[in-house]
Amino acid sequence: MEIKDLKEMAAQIRRDIVRMVYNAQSGHPGGSLGCADFFAALYFKIMDRKKEFDMNGKDEDIFFLSNGHISPVWYSTLAHAGYFPLKELDTYRKINSRVQGHPATAEHLPGIRVASGSLGQGMSVAIGAATAKKLNKDNHIVYSLHGDGELDEGQNWEAIMYAAMHNVDNLISTVDRNHQQIDGTTENVMKLADLKSKFLAFNWEVLEMDGNIMEEVIATLQKAKTLTGKGKPVAIIMHTVMGKGVAFMENNHEWHGTAPNKEQFENAMNELPKTSLGDY
Numbered sequence: 001m002e003i004k005d006l007k008e009m010a011a012q013i014r015r016d017i018v019r020m021v022y023n024a025q026s027g028h029p030g031g032s033l034g035c036a037d038f039f040a041a042l043y044f045k046i047m048d049r050k051k052e053f054d055m056n057g058k059d060e061d062i063f064f065l066s067n068g069h070i071s072p073v074w075y076s077t078l079a080h081a082g083y084f085p086l087k088e089l090d091t092y093r094k095i096n097s098r099v100q101g102h103p104a105t106a107e108h109l110p111g112i113r114v115a116s117g118s119l120g121q122g123m124s125v126a127i128g129a130a131t132a133k134k135l136n137k138d139n140h141i142v143y144s145l146h147g148d149g150e151l152d153e154g155q156n157w158e159a160i161m162y163a164a165m166h167n168v169d170n171l172i173s174t175v176d177r178n179h180q181q182i183d184g185t186t187e188n189v190m191k192l193a194d195l196k197s198k199f200l201a202f203n204w205e206v207l208e209m210d211g212n213i214m215e216e217v218i219a220t221l222q223k224a225k226t227l228t229g230k231g232k233p234v235a236i237i238m239h240t241v242m243g244k245g246v247a248f249m250e251n252n253h254e255w256h257g258t259a260p261n262k263e264q265f266e267n268a269m270n271e272l273p274k275t276s277l278g279d280y
Contacts, residue, residue, distance in 0.1 A: 010040040011272065013076045034212070059138055062140070064143070067119065068116030068118075072092065081111075122144050126171055127159055144171070175235065182257060205234045207234070208238075246272065249268070
């Protein structure tokens with residue numbers, strides 16, 4: 001996709017997110033909206049992925065979502081990428097739906113390779129998959145996404161240390177640095193301070209980007225790919241705005257996991273630009 005098409009895709013993903021969470025009256029709109037540009041770029045520009053999904057993910061790039069509560073942005077992306085019908089987004093968080101609140105494998109939803117949402121585990125999973133690719137002489141990349149509040153979990157730092165020591169250099173892990181988590185700002189809950197310096201100290205390659213500027217997202221992800229295969233894992237500190245695109249949600253931790261009421265839904269949908277892709 002060209003830049004204009006990717007921007008339109010991100011815009012439609014945002015509309016889908018708000019609709020899904022409103023219809024379910026449950027879910028996590030804030031972080032999902034902030035990461036729409038990243039997902040559009042990753043799936044429609046950056047990743048070398050097969051058309052048909054299989055659990056093994058051999059001979060293709062694969063992705064793991066560690067902060068699984070932002071499932072709406074992933075589900076919308078997967079549906080637009082053809083993994084399952086767009087209309088299935090209507091079943092988000094419904095009984096017996098494959099489109100559960102947190103991604104799961106029991107329902108066999110195409111695109112999902114591991115259950116996630118129990119925070120702090122995604123880095124370990126991604127390292128395991130990246131190691132398997134190296135053992136299988138598969139020269140493709142493993143991507144993962146993590147919340148900044150999620151880094152309060154100590155397991156992340158064990159995994160970060162392990163990846164560097166064992167030269168897991170086919171891994172690109174992105175941290176959504178929106179400075180918000182469920183109970184407030186990350187700095188008030190558990191000060192993360194200088195994440196770039198921390199990853200550097202753990203011997204990772206580190207890049208930073210504005211995750212809400214499509215051109216910068218693409219350029220940074222492309223640069224990250226050039227750094228793989230050189231002995232070090234790659235981290236991207238991605239600065240985003242929680243609730244991006246919906247003014248009353250932006251930079252407000254209260255929208256971490258809150259559904260809009262009817263009036264808020266209508267205001268949000270009027271504010272988010274319509275696209276040629278159309279609402280599901």
